[in-house]
Amino acid sequence: MKLYRRTFTKLSILSGTGALVLPACQGEPPAMGEAAKLTPDERVLIERFAEVYIPTAGTNLKPLAEVPYLDNIDRILERLDGATLDEVHTGLKLFDYGSIVLGFHLTRFGNLSPEDRLEYIIDWTHGGETQRAIAGVLKSFVAFGYWQDVGAAQRVGYQGPVSDEAKIVSLGNAPMPVDQAQPETPT
């Protein structure tokens, strides 16, 4: 384990590990017109990530399988500009394939045991700037995709939308300021 942690702290993802890992990446690039969605590989990666990040089994939380968090993440990607989207795809690939080298797992993130996946996420959270950034993006994506589901949020006491259900009336536009109303047009 010491070697594993030391490897993490000493490698710079972009200048070192990235150069080692990227040539080994076998995943297909996103097809034209589909770049604003998760690729099939990325969907698997995020599923494996979410399973250990939010282990809902045996808890009061809404089961992950009942929340369309992957589709919700797709909607995040749809709003990113092309350059940022490219960075996201690259970051996810680095995370996915990084486990081949980092920790000497010799396999992709999705193939790791749940315990190793958890350890891997923690190590990236405590890693260099780029590792922290990528781990942060993944956590944010999953949290954002999961918690925007009203049913999931209600399980922890959040009420969700209320105005329609409670039939709270709208006040409408504010009246013109009384002492500044438009002078009446002379007739």
Add this chain to the structure above:
Amino acid sequence: MTDVPQIEEPAQPVLRVQTPDEVPAAGLKLDADVVIIGSGASGAVTAYELSQRGAKVVVLEAGPYVPSSRFTERLAGAFDQLYEDGGKQTNKSGDMVVLQGSCLGGSTVINAAVCFRAPDAVLESWGQNFGLDNLSPTAMAPYFDKVEKNLHIHPNGPHELNLNGRLISDGAKRLDIPTAPASRNIKHCALTGHCLSGCKTERKQSMLVTYLPWASELGATILSGTRAESFEVNNGRITEVHAVATDAEGVQKAVDVKAGLVVVAAGAIQTPLLFQKAGLGNSSGLVGSNFACHPSTAMLGEHPDDVYCWLGATISTYAGNIEDPKEGSYLLEAGFMGPLSMSTASDGGVGKEYVEFVEKSKKYLGAVTLIHDHNVGRVYWDNGRKRIDYNLDDRDFPSLQAAFRAAAKIYFAAGAKRVYLPTTRRTVIERADEVDSVINSLENGKHLYKLTSYHPQGTMRMGKNPKASVVGPDGKVHGLDNVYVVDASVFPTTLLVNPQETVYAMATYLSEGIGARG
């Protein structure tokens, strides 16, 4: 049976908006006295004030017109519907989200309605350091008075203070930290806690339900979904603004507005980008420089009781010394959103640890931290890509630590069992006597803190010296005869406090000068 007395309601002005679908395919050519780019806090106020003075006004808003009835009270949906870049606008490093409204009414539609006057010490420093004696506290007071009256700005009443706000204020009092109910521009608040998703029942007095309908009632033409792209310039004057309206089918239609005066009110990010794109107004070389943003975090403290910090007024109380912002100044605002925000604002760990963290959501005290940061950032184009180059400066890091320290101590004083710091690596303080040592050990760096900015400012600095500023004391862009900037980009320094009221007051003041040009 006696007759029930009828209360005569004042007539409600109607907001008339021309959406891109209503722009003819052949485009639109308009003539106006004044064209205003942007419909947020400053654009809307300017539109009304100049319309009130008889000017023929056209307002161009790049974002869509979303009537309040379509607000969803779901934050994620609101990001898509109402926020710049779907709520995904970040700094260049990607470690700070910069939230801005991108809709008719701008950020006033999606803010927490918190209002403060600019601290006197800040306005006085602008006079001393930037020659802006015209903005002294005494000079600005009537404008603050006016917008406070128009927008129903008032301190939260006792019924608007939720348990979260009361506990945080109680904790602050025990530590002799100044605290008070926050003031908000709201009328008969329904206490739904959904301010950041837009006020569905039109109680928040945003520009969407106040100054824009008022301007519309006075004859202003308001176009939504219409982005100003370029200018026609002759002899130091912008004579025509070229904009593009994009309809629901994605068809782009030209909207050209000829006007005697141009007022830019697109906010501290879009305003400098527009000037940079046009290559205008940059004789000082400072367009886009001096960006600052009150980098904010959200702190959680686990309380033994059910607090439900998201219920009630989105921000109910505040704590901190805001009278005289200086190095190390901070402001804490009691309030929080639901579990989505909690998970993105704090690192609750992973696996079982994370599940335990979120299952306690209703137990958390929550407050937003703001600091009085230095103007160290820059907004610019990078091969067609918008860039906000801003990182927390080492000089500002002690302020962030001071905010963490104050919030943590307040939470413990209010009875919290533990405190979660807004770090990207899970950091939990278990006891009050650990607060100083844990927070003193923190270091500044990228991707170490969960930062959000709600208050971009400073990229079109106002000042008397044309070599050290972009606009003059009257808001006129140096070197251009008929072009004004009236939004928060003109602030020479940050305020520490939420800027919206100062933007309203400043736009009211600047409109007087603009209107006087006839």
